[in-house]
Amino acid sequence: MDTEEQTLLSCPAGVPVKVLRVAGGAGFHLRLKNLGLVEGKTLTKVHSHPFGGPVTVRLQHTQLAIGHGMAKRIYVEISS
Amino acid sequence: MKRLILIGNPNVGKSAVFTRLTGVHATTSNYPGTTVSYTAGLTRIHGEEFEVVDTPGAYSLEYTNEAEKVAVDLVDSGDIVVNVIDATNLERNLLLTMQLLERGCPLLVCLNMWDDAQHKGIHIDVEALASYLRVPVVPTVGISGKGIHQLAEDISAFSERLDAHGQFPRRHEHTRSQKWADIGEIIDSVQNLEHRHHTFLEWLQDVSIHPGSGLVFAGIVLLSAFFGIRFLGESIIAYAMDPLFERGYRPLVSQISGWLDGWPLVHHILIGKLVNGNIDYLQSMGMLTTGLYVPFAMVLPYIMSFYLALSLMEDVGYLPRLGVLLDAVMHKIGLHGFSVIPILLGFGCNVPGILATRSLETRRQRFIACTLISIGIPCVSLQAMIMKLVGAYGLGFVAMVYLFLMMVVIVLGVFMRLIVRGFLPELILEIPPYRMPSVRVTLHKLYFRSRGFLSEAIPLILAGIAVINILDYFKIFDRIAALTAPVVTTIWGLPREAILPIVMGFLRKDIAAGLLVPLDLSLAQIMTATVLLSLTFPCIATFAVLFTELGWRDTLKSISVMLVTSVVFGGLARVLFGVITG
Numbered sequence: 306m307d308t309e310e311q312t313l314l315s316c317p318a319g320v321p322v323k324v325l326r327v328a329g330g331a332g333f334h335l336r337l338k339n340l341g342l343v344e345g346k347t348l349t350k351v352h353s354h355p356f357g358g359p360v361t362v363r364l365q366h367t368q369l370a371i372g373h374g375m376a377k378r379i380y381v382e383i384s385s
Numbered sequence: 386m387k388r389l390i391l392i393g394n395p396n397v398g399k400s401a402v403f404t405r406l407t408g409v410h411a412t413t414s415n416y417p418g419t420t421v422s423y424t425a426g427l428t429r430i431h432g433e434e435f436e437v438v439d440t441p442g443a444y445s446l447e448y449t450n451e452a453e454k455v456a457v458d459l460v461d462s463g464d465i466v467v468n469v470i471d472a473t474n475l476e477r478n479l480l481l482t483m484q485l486l487e488r489g490c491p492l493l494v495c496l497n498m499w500d501d502a503q504h505k506g507i508h509i510d511v512e513a514l515a516s517y518l519r520v521p522v523v524p525t526v527g528i529s530g531k532g533i534h535q536l537a538e539d540i541s542a543f544s545e546r547l548d549a550h551g552q553f554p555r556r557h558e559h560t561r562s563q564k565w566a567d568i569g570e571i572i573d574s575v576q577n578l579e580h581r582h583h584t585f586l587e588w589l590q591d592v593s594i595h596p597g598s599g600l601v602f603a604g605i606v607l608l609s610a611f612f613g614i615r616f617l618g619e620s621i622i623a624y625a626m627d628p629l630f631e632r633g634y635r636p637l638v639s640q641i642s643g644w645l646d647g648w649p650l651v652h653h654i655l656i657g658k659l660v661n662g663n664i665d666y667l668q669s670m671g672m673l674t675t676g677l678y679v680p681f682a683m684v685l686p687y688i689m690s691f692y693l694a695l696s697l698m699e700d701v702g703y704l705p706r707l708g709v710l711l712d713a714v715m716h717k718i719g720l721h722g723f724s725v726i727p728i729l730l731g732f733g734c735n736v737p738g739i740l741a742t743r744s745l746e747t748r749r750q751r752f753i754a755c756t757l758i759s760i761g762i763p764c765v766s767l768q769a770m771i772m773k774l775v776g777a778y779g780l781g782f783v784a785m786v787y788l789f790l791m792m793v794v795i796v797l798g799v800f801m802r803l804i805v806r807g808f809l810p811e812l813i814l815e816i817p818p819y820r821m822p823s824v825r826v827t828l829h830k831l832y833f834r835s836r837g838f839l840s841e842a843i844p845l846i847l848a849g850i851a852v853i854n855i856l857d858y859f860k861i862f863d864r865i866a867a868l869t870a871p872v873v874t875t876i877w878g879l880p881r882e883a884i885l886p887i888v889m890g891f892l893r894k895d896i897a898a899g900l901l902v903p904l905d906l907s908l909a910q911i912m913t914a915t916v917l918l919s920l921t922f923p924c925i926a927t928f929a930v931l932f933t934e935l936g937w938r939d940t941l942k943s944i945s946v947m948l949v950t951s952v953v954f955g956g957l958a959r960v961l962f963g964v965i966t967g
Contacts (some may be wrong), residue, residue, distance in 0.1 A: 332449065336813055339444035341477035355595045358713035359722065359812050361594060364476050366505070368594070368818075370709040372811025373720065 311383070313360055313376040318350045322381040329378045337379075341368055347384060387544055389428075390463030391952055392485070394478050395470040396702065396817040398497045400424075401527030401826050404441040406537065418795070423459060431540045438463070444477075446484040451743035465543055466490040467536075467779060472502035472509060472524065473818070475576055479568045480563045482518065492520045493543055495536055499524040501820070506579035513575040528823040586819045593703070594816060599710050606703065614690045615772065621686035623717065629882065630666060630682050637665060638673055648796060654854045658903075668903050675899055676850045680842050684895050687769035690929070691733055691828070692834045700822035704729065705814055712812045718798025719753045720745075721812040731758035733765050733834075735927040739934055749807030753798065755935055756943045759923040760950055761794035763915075770898030771915050778908050786912055790919060793954050797946070841926065842893060849892040853885070853900070877917065878959040879910055886914065891922045909962040914957045920951040940947025 316322050324346050327334055337343070339373060351361040351368065353376075360376040364371050371379070389406075393399050407426030416471050424439040440456035448454045460466060468485055470478035494515075502509065515522040521539045525532030593602045638656070642664060645652040656664065657671030662669075666678035698704055704726050712722030726747060731738025735758050742754045763771065775782050802809075856862050862885050866873075870881040877883070886900035901914050922944075923931065932940045 306961070333711070335445075335447055336449050339447070339814060340813065341451065341480070352594070352596055353603070354709065354713060356713040357716060359709055361709065361816065364413070365476055366507070366814040367421070367477065368590075370705070370814050370816055371814060372813060375811045375813060 307373075310380055313350060313362070313373050313379040313381055314353065314373065315372065316350060316381050316383065318352060319385055321347050323384045325380045325382055327379050329375075333375065333378070339358050341365065341367070348381075352358065386434050386436055387464040387547075388462060389437045389540065390459055390466045391437065391439050391467060391469055392443065392460060392481070393469035393495075393497075394471065394474075394481060395815065397442070397469050397478065398527040399439055399442070399469045401535070401823050402467075402469055402495060402497060402525065402536075404823075404826050404829050405527060405530050405533040405726050407437050418627070421914040423455060424517065428537075430537045430544075431828070433544060435465075435540070435544075443481065445481055446488065450746055455743075459761050460485070460488070460490060464547065465493060465538070465540060467493045467495050469495045469527075472496045472498050473505055473507055475507075475509060476568060476572050479571065483568065486518065486520070487594050491543070491547065492518075493536075493539055494518060494520055494522040495532075496522055496524045497527050498820075499532065500526045501818075504581075506581040508577040508579070510575045510577075514571065517571050517575065518635075528821065528826075537555050541615070590819055594706050594709060596710075599706065603707055603710055606707075608700070610658065610694045610698065614687065614694050616691070617690035618769065618772070618911065621689065624684060626682035626686060630678055634677075635664070641673065650858060653858050654851055657850075667899060670850060670853065670900070670903075672847050672850050672854075675896070679895050679899050680839065680846055683773060684766045684769045684842070685838065687765050687772070688733075688838050689831060689835055691765045691768075692831055695729065695733060696827045696830050697822055698729075700827060702817040702819050705816050707939065708814065709816065716809065717794060717802070718757070719802030719809060720750055720757075720798070720807065723812055723814060724750065724754050727754055728758060728762060731762040731764070732768070734810065734838075735759055735762060735764050735923060736930050738762065739927065739930050742934070746810045747807055749805050750809065752935060752939050753801045753805060755931055756946055757794050757798055759927050759931060759943065760920055760947050761790050761797065763790065763919040764924075765892035766866060767898060767915070767918055770895050774898060774901065774911050775908075775915060782908065782912060782966070784938070785962070787956055788914055789912075789916055789954075789961065793920065793950065797950060801946070842895075845925070846896050849889060849896050852892075853889060872952060876956045876959070877913060878963070879906070879914055880904055883910075883914055885923055887917055888917045891925055891928075894918055894924055907966070909959070909966045912962040913955065913958045917951060917955045920954060921947065923947075 310325060311322075314320075324342065324344050326344055327337060342348070346364065348362045348364040351363055353360050357373045359370040359372050362371065391399050391403055403424065403426065406428050408428070423441070426437050428435050428437050438459060440459050441452040443453040443456040446457050446460070448457050466485060468482050470482060482492075482494060494833055496509065496511065496514075511522050511524055521543065522534045523532055523539055524535055527533070592598050642652065642656045642659070645656060653671075655671050655673050657669035657674055659665075660668050664674050666682070669675055708722035708725045710722075711725050715722050715724055724742070726744070727738045727741035730741050738758045739755050742751045742758075745751050745754060771783060771786055775786055862882075865888070866881045868883050869884045873879050873881050873884050883901070884903055886897040889900055890897035897918055898915060901911060906914065922928070931943060935943065
């Protein structure tokens with residue numbers, strides 16, 4: 306398994322990645338958890354929207370949009 | 386009477402289940418879909434009456450915004466809690482279910498979107514799920530009504546058991562960290578996935594969220610919405626309302642006008658001024674003439690077509706996509722992408738737009754969004770009048786009015802982003818899959834919104850007209866006009882009498898715009914005046930809701946921003962429109 310650590314913002318689109326950890330306050334953790342995004346989950350980035358726009362990801366059967374700065378604080382590894 | 390609370394994640398079809406359960410007997414309706422307050426209705430099952438409450442979508446009992454808080458606060462008031470969950474997204478939905486069980490809620494699970502799950506190749510063992518959760522689980526399709534009968538039966542059985550045993554026993558004890566593990570275990574044993582090929586809807590989903598093609602798609606959607614609304618609105622006016630008022634109502638009201646000949650004041654209030662000896666529905670300004678024509682024949686058709694278009698975009702699941710695409714732009718004006726939804730609602734009526742800002746996370750965002758909506762977003766009542774007054778010269782001029790207001794919103798937004806303290810949280814939202822809208826839910830909403838408009842607007846319009854006519858009869862407005870003349874004539878370039886419509890805008894924007902007609906304005910003046918009607922004092926309903934949502938301190942700040950904006954941008958509008966129209 307490739308263990309190179311990246312953020313959700315920097316990781317390539319279209320490849321399944323595993324969430325390693327989330328940096329940020331309790332409120333941020335809570336909002337992600339409420340949407341089903343917790344450590345250990347596998348998700349796939351769909352697009353990074355330009356000009357500081359959000360990152361869209363596919364998580365199980367849902368699609369989420371996560372703000373630019375938030376995506377920077379979600380660390381992932383490519384699960385190949 | 387027992388109280389039934391419907392609770393669930395956003396976009397799981399709670400409103401469709403609610404509509405199915407209550408029929409048309411809902412007592413209140415607070416702009417469902419983007420429900421930020423609750424909706425209550427009644428239903429009768431096997432002779433027992435229940436109060437059914439539809440709550441705003443919540444992902445978790447640990448709420449993160451005001452709208453979710455409303456739902457969480459309501460949970461404990463329910464005798465029975467129906468947790469509506471999306472069968473296509475079992476894992477995420479079960480978090481709330483587990484929390485509800487943990488809280489000891491008397492729970493029933495409604496596994497909605499059952500047909501969608503099957504189309505997507507998601508198979509769920511309902512019995513296994515029910516025995517895991519140890520509560521009744523009913524698969525339903527809210528849109529078609531499938532399974533609702535069973536749900537009603539289960540509710541009734543549940544109610545009987547409650548009556549027999551009294552307090553509902555607390556069933557589950559979980560530690561927090563265990564919750565996801567439990568959910569994982571449940572999912573593994575009850576859900577089976579099978580791979581399916583991409584459908585056309587999924588392709589469309591991808592196209593409309595793509596950073597490039599999504600913007601093109603958004604442009605097409607918004608333009609077709611605009612032209613669709615106009616086409617439908619004008620058609621209702623031309624083929625239904627105008628014939629009704631001309632052929633049906635005119636003989637009657639002319640008769641009344643004749644009878645009132647001997648009472649000039651009464652005639653002035655009820656019928657208004659005659660133009661060339663005839664009643665002119667737009668200019669007469671009587672309670673029985675303009676007072677009925679404006680709400681029924683000019684605004685109502687646009688209310689219906691606007692809300693039809695909005696409901697479609699809402700129910701199909703398009704609005705969150707627009708939020709994602711415009712997120713970067715919205716950051717520039719101190720908001721994030723989700724604010725697109727309150728703003729779009731504001732185009733219908735500022736009141737629900739302002740209420741919808743409850744879904745925004747911070748006070749700063751709410752202040753900025755509320756101020757922008759009440760200043761720069763014309764409600765459909767005003768827009769219908771813009772269409773009539775400015776549209777008579779060509780749609781290009783209507784577009785200029787909109788562009789000007791958009792410029793005001795951007796300039797003000799950038800200004801407030803820099804001035805108002807606080808930080809800007811980021812967008813985080815679920816992009817729901819596209820779904821076929823339910824005709825029943827759409828019509829239900831349309832009915833409530835139209836009825837809401839008529840019951841709120843007509844008393845205000847009639848009272849407003851009565852006041853205007855009395856003031857006019859005794860020439861009281863002349864004095865006010867003399868007082869405000871410097872701003873009105875010198876800065877805005879309007880005749881001094883134009884202060885009357887601008888002041889009346891505080892009551893209703895539509896009737897205020899109607900008051901512009903007898904002033905014999907040039908095109909540039911009409912455009913400036915309609916822009917001013919949007920910029921100046923929000924109508925009384927908007928004002929009241931601003932006050933309750935923001936508190937008096939922020940409302941005063943918002944009003945100060947509004948006053949400065951009206952004077953400055955009113956002057957700018959005069960110059961710009963003067964140049965454009967030659």
